[in-house]
Amino acid sequence: MSQPLQSQLSDVLQKLESLLERVPETVAKEVRQQIREFRQILVDTRAPRFALVGRRGSGKSSLINAIFGQKVAEVGHEKAQTGEATWWPYSGELGSIDILDTRGLQEGSRPSEADTATSPVESILAALREKAPDIMLFLIKATEADAGIDNDLDALKTISQTIEQVHNYRPPVMVVATHCDTLEPKNVRLHKPEEENPDDVQEKLERVTVIENLLRAKFEADPYLKESLITVLGVSSYQSWKNDRLRSDERWRIDTLLDYIFNELPKEGKLAFARLSQIQTLQESIANRLTQIVAAICGGIAAVPIPFGDIVPITALQISLISAIAYVAGRQLSPETAREFLTAIGATISAGLVLREVARASIKFLFPGGGSVISAGIATSATLGIGKAATAYFIQNLSLEKARQIFEGERKKAKS
């Protein structure tokens, strides 16, 4: 995440936490819980980490490019792996992921370059001890799924057990059958089924299913691997590049794959992944979660009997919610621009709203119980409206007018 946004968020959260110290523990506890999740998603955000297991040519580099929709890895020409295998950051315009290519483990301890001290196997194990992957992706060509893959499964197990010993964490495994586009009938395009003969498409899909089932059976035959398995999915990662520009895009089911990965990622990795995947449903999922969290925090602060004290952090939180949602969508907003968005959807602290805030603060002061309930409801629904409007505008690319209506609708819902 960008440094300014991150430090802006840290500031807001710090202010909030000092406010909470003056609040009864019963209320504060709930809000602290929400703050913790907000932190995990936004402040502690980091690149997701994937360990790739798959033979040379299985399509590891292509899958990385398919995830980004951008050419970030060299495809096809790969030198024999010599020397150090390390965590490697792959960066696109919208973010990065850390990849550990574990191919050296499958290829055994073949002689490495004379002047390198560590063998590929040793350096892979060292990298795994340094950092645990969030997920392991096991790649195999669909056309090779029925060949012997026992060595590959052994390598996978060694990797998983190493991680488990060191990190006390067993990474989930996603099995990816690549090259599904090359199955018979060969020239039928899975990524453009509407332009193909339905019977041909059906036949090809059935072949994909057969391969998926075969791979699943191999995994499930081993109790250890069975427990780690997320799912088996046939895909095509094929994209053709000319001078790093996309010439043809034959990706198929990559969005499904990304969806599975997203669901398995820890909170710290989800935001970066949703952003760089450019998949709207994943971005919406993060935006909804953030909106719920910030609405709960704002409602929580408003419920607290501290006159005036709640006005500043609530606005600051709403502004950071807007910035965060825009960030997920691949944008960078200054706090000023985020504030302008508030104004544009009619949620700004206009003179009238300030008066109301002051009024309700006094109500709270006079009747702590009753006034608090009213203001908590207002704070929650306004924040929900702001989050939904920002999601509509930045992620779903709807108009500003539509965003304004969504905000209004949420407020009306709360009133009635």
Ligand SMILES: Nc1nc2c(ncn2[C@@H]2O[C@H](COP(=O)(O)OP(=O)(O)O)[C@@H](O)[C@H]2O)c(=O)[nH]1
């Ligand atoms: N048709 C097709 N070709 C693929 C697919 N994935 C990778 N390839 C091709 O397979 C070759 C090896 O891919 P690469 O990603 O370099 O494999 P790696 O050695 O595992 O990194 C390249 O020529 C890719 O273009 C796929 O899903 N479909």
Ligand SMILES: [Mg+2]
């Ligand atoms: Mg490669």
